[in-house]
Amino acid sequence: MSIGPLKLISALLLLGAIPGVAAEIPLAERKSGYEFMGRETRSMQDDDTANPGMLWVLDGATAWNRKTGTENKSCADCHGDAASSMKGVAARYPAFNEARGRPVNLEQQINICRTDRQKAPALAFESKELLALSAHVTRQSRDMPIAPPNDERIKPFVEAGRATFFRRQGQLNFSCSQCHDDNWNGRLAGAPITQAHPVGYPIYRLEWQNLGSLQRRLRNCMTGMRTEPYDFGSSDIVDLELYLKWRARDMKVEAPAVRP
């Protein structure tokens, strides 16, 4: 479902009616998207046998142990049991990558492992196997606080992401901040706007009937703003992802979350 003209008009009215203050949400007032959901959707997320995201986690566990590439290695051959070796890893991504000289997100890191260590072709963004692996790895950090690395080298990229978050763009001349900092208590048509904390990705989104990454969700928002979405894995979108993780620091990882 895309955002129709009616929704956009109501968004314009909403944003026009409330003077913009463009300030970050105080840390104590942050809320996960979970708190905006109805009872049924919450219970779907809370029960591992009702949460469809768990199907991808199970697929990821299989992929973790599958040997692949010309090196004929599995993820487990280097990293062992994901339950211990991957605990807390997703909570600190995107992280700085020496070779690339910039931060990479979890999906990119999985692909770096594939191409460099396993000598296997990189997986396409939003492919079933890449989502399964990232869901499996992120699941190992559930209930742990989001902890962006305290690394001087990533700071300029956090700032670049922050600049993107506050920059007005697209035909509607919107910034992310106008909705998610200033009007998170409002609604866009019938749906809550929320504070945009990426605590549950990859998420099972009922609208998608599928699991999807944070980047897919960001591109959704950009289409709604009528601006050209950043490419998957581009430096712009990874910086934005990094800023959002920093903005949600110390909030608990919920992955795989369910969202409407």
Add this chain to the structure above:
Amino acid sequence: MARALINVPPKAKKGDIIPIKALIQHDMETGYRHDFVGKQIPRDIISLFTCKYNGQEIMRADLFPAVAANPFMSFFTVATESGKLEFTWSGDNGFEVTETAKITVE
């Protein structure tokens, strides 16, 4: 093979009403969609779900293209005796998955 998640209480008292939940991974492609070059994407859905309790059918559901992907079934039964619950999903392209769960009734 498609994955399924089953939730049956492992233990129950005789006569108890017990909740049963079954979730399966399936795209439920409706057959009404077209790809980017206008070609119809063929229908690929689960069309039948059954649950048997020690061989006796206690639940049956017909599924249609309007059912969302990854269908989730939730229903109740009365715990009568210890044994096995057998869940079967079948549909287009020879799709058939069977999962079982054990229950102890005291």
